[in-house]
Amino acid sequence: MSQPTGTETTGRYLVLLEDRSVAAGAVEMNRVAGISAASTADHPTAADLAAADGMIFQDLGVAVVDATPEQVARLSRAAESSGPISVVEAERVVQAYTTTGEPAAAVDEGVFTWGLQAVGANLCAATGRGVRLAVLDTGFTTAHADYASRTVVTQSFIKGETVDDAHGHGTHCVGSAAGPRKPAAGPGYGVAHEVEIYAGKVLSNAGFGSDSGILAGIEWAISNGCAVISMSLGAAVRPGTPYSQVFEQAATRALARGALIIAAAGNESRRPGSVNPVGHPANCPSILSVGAVDVDRAIAPFSCGTVDTIGQVDLVGPGVDVYSSWNKDDGAGMYKRIQGTSMATPHVAGVAALIAERYGARGWELWARLVQSGRRLGLPSTDVGGGLVQAP
Template sequence: MPQKMVEKIEEIAEGSDDGLCDVIFHLKSQDLTLTHVVNAGGVAFRNRSLVTSATELLPPSLEVLRERQPRTIRRKTDRDAEEPSFASTIARAPISASPLEETIARNYDRLATAIASAALRPSVERVKDRTKDRFRQYRPAVLWSSESLRVALRRDDLLDLRQRTDFLASLNDVYPNQQVGVPRYFSPARSSAKVQGELSRVAWGVERVGAPAAWGAFGHRGAGVRVAVLDTGVDASHPDLKGKIKGWAEFDGSGAQLPRSRPHDTDRHGTHVCGTIAGGGHSGQFVGVAPEAEIYAGLVLNGRKGGTVAQILAGLDWAIEQRVHVINLSLGGRTLERVVRSPFHRSLFHAASIGISVVAAAGNDGSQTSGTPGNDFFALAVGAVDVKDRCAGFSGGGTHLITESEHIGPKLLPLAYSKPDLCAPGVDIRSTVPKEAWGFLSGTSMATPHVAGAVALLRSACQGFSDLPGFRQSSVIQDIILATTFDLGERGLDHRFGFGRVDALRAIDAASGWVTDTSEYRDRRNRSPVAPPSARGRLGRLPGIGPADPGA
């Protein structure tokens, strides 16, 4: 392992053109829970590839999950080893997650000790002397959820670390703190006549994922659910977002939070994403899937120059500390390799450990490409479809590999898994943009908030999830969202559509039965969840929405 760290350090040093190397040191995990969770997920992902009906992913009943005792899966003949449900395998894993406050304190202490070590402290001091008044942008950052350090070092000092075998032995990986651009998106000069003409007040994507029908059938619109949006910021004064931005933070390229920042959007990307999650109502337009959800906006990308990996990791730290229910990541860096290296992996693990669902874009570079963190093991990755349920040509996806891991057992390696996990409307999406306007944008960034909004609706309508501990809670929600998709493309999981298009109405219907009536829920495992008979009839009576679209 130290030799691999040496090679990565040399690669980063060679890529530096100004004598200073901006580096993220990712420390080895000391948490056995991560090992158990990753192995449980590996079993589920391996079995998932053979599933031809998404309903097979439905988790065991709430009653069974509460009673199931943890144990390690050892034999292939074990009933649980054959289940594709993430919740099933998680329930069998010997997990004992620490309270969030303890995890934060433990990781901070460990990372602060690493910065003060003989391997790094002298180098940090030399950078401070060299940069003087500019040191603020080069000072070290402790990124607790990823268990990593962002440190700027002189090239010579970085190369000298090759001799510090004790320090290298403590590392899991080394990454450059590289730039992450604002995701590429397309703004059509004119949208399709169908989208503009037939669905003039309700955005077609909101209609297609079953949100208005779910509002009418179950009477919930996302109230009480907190959704973090890490993006280019948000125009909090927009009439369809006013009063919905409950939290705000801005981070610079070093990962430091700016203390006097106020909500603003450096582009229009972030405002558009926030609108698709929670926009609508005040103007009479309905562009948000969960219009009563609360938005916690983190500015981690500058519209003019993008952001950095450390910036996004710092935003994830903040979002997890806010104890949000959902994190929306309509961002990422392009990946062409099948072998996944993700600096975000540990952050997504810690989010899942307290029940947070992380929804991320699959990327906009077409088939057989992907974006990180969307291709991460723990992310719920989203591809894009158009108004006719055709996969957008730009939508990313493919098979990914984990060939070596300090956590995954050798019997599961190499582990192959497919992304995206599901798809959502992402072409000609109407939503909020700055300066009290609305606009059409296309991209997997636009598809992702439809899924985040669907998760928010599911959580607001079904309170029984709160009875489950963190990992079981996040895994059950993921299973239900995937199990209730509308299958598109090849039967089962595929590279273009995942398991299919998200459907909030079907998800809430399935979850409501699962939470309240376990015997009825068990009967659902052999049939697709459908809307209650009254759902579409009630939709026509919702004020300000108009009649239901029979094709939704």
């Protein structure tokens, strides 16, 4: 069994089933461990896992189950054989990646935010029209005036909470990726301002969630034909910690379905003193990992980096003093400036949507075109990967 190191766990377990063997995997879980799991094929919007011993995310081939130590041992032994059960992992607790904002250096944001200018979105003819982009986060403030004319498809995967965003993080991330160019007040702040928005609530109003909620959101986004899935969330890991095989396979299966997952690298670094490794699940090879830079194109002091052979930064985006939509009026209207790799990630996701529109690219082709867009910054690739993402 692959066990997370340096992270909190929920007490549940993720079970990766062999590709095209989901039905057989369900039968095998019941046979070897007496676990009876429901399936999203029968309950496509199920958020409550308590109805059965667990839930199978049909499109991803992943189950999340409640299991005793003896049941876990039996599942792990089955995973070591050549049957339909492939991997068993402890489920992690994840959280939103954000820190207190800092004022940006002097820059003209009279028309567009510095972030839009940095990635060249303000000069791009593409708008994201016709492309579906999912933001999996703390939900979305549907009452925000800037989105009154937009159709936003929403779904909550948090038990007992509606999709309405009482935290603010999700609304901010939706704004950076897909907000308006001519808002009610302030500068334009949305990279792909005509993209079709899908807002999935996988983190609670307190900013926390679990692997199963994320997987539920990924499956929902795939089933709705989203080309880009933006995830400004994760869990810290220690150097040398193996990446999740479950999330890696989920990501490759998503890519095969034409969906690119983009995730925040994490905020645990304290530069120049220490650099922490890319967190879970962004450290998976098939999830595009995003670090953060500031208005001077310097690496943000909190941005995690490549420290060993596990996990790497693929691109960076604007992540310091980022202005976007917020869930309430904190004295400056329903807008706020915050920072984190969480803020960089939706900038990259927005550019991915622009590329998807312009070239019709999906899956691995979209990954390749996105990474090739990076502008070199004269900084180590271990910090910035291919560089600062650029609109087509």
